[in-house]
Amino acid sequence: MKLLMHICCANCALYPVRTMSSRGMEITGYWFNPNIHPYTEYGSRLDALKKLQAAWGLLVEYEDFYGLKEYVRNVAGNEDNRCVYCYTVRLEKTAQKAKDMAADAFTTSLLVSPYQKFEMIAEIGRKMQEKYSVEFYREDFRAGFNEGRRMSKEMGLYRQKYCGCIYSEMERYCEKKKLQITNDKP
DSSP, X not given: OEEEEEOSOHHHHHHHHHHHHHTTOEEEEXXXXXXXXXXXXXXXXXXXXXXHHHHHTOEEEXXXXXXXHHHHHHHTTOXXXXXXXXXXXXXXXXXXXXXXXXXXXEEEGGGXXXXXXXXXXXXXXXXXXXXXXXXXXOOOOGGGHHHHHHHHHHHTOOOOSSOSSHHHHHHHHHHHTTOOOOOXXX
């Protein structure tokens, strides 16, 4: 099977790539993450993927687009539902790319993280499958999340501390410091 895998970060790619490669799947990675902010975080994750690519000889296609303005325009005022936009924009671009490459299927490394909304990702993937006539490969890789983290640490890859968007960064650090997150104006 020729598979295009959207890669959100090197850490999340490790376990699924290793698992699917061991089954004989021909995997090409695809970097498209206009949701990752700030730019320093975007760059750190991109560099980690390039390091993994070199270490494993992984084929990766890059859509190097830092989409802060587009992301904020599309989620501002609806921040609590931002994940729908985030998953949709990335999976749609991946499905389009998979169709253009004549891949048998597409998937995403997001399916490994227990912090992601697995069923939402699967449903959006199914919709993109219908729209682009390319199979969405749905596999629950979450059981391998800690194995991927271990591998990442051993490889010295950058390991992020939040999902990727500016809102997840805020939630992670405000929660850690027990700061109140509010929409009220001072």
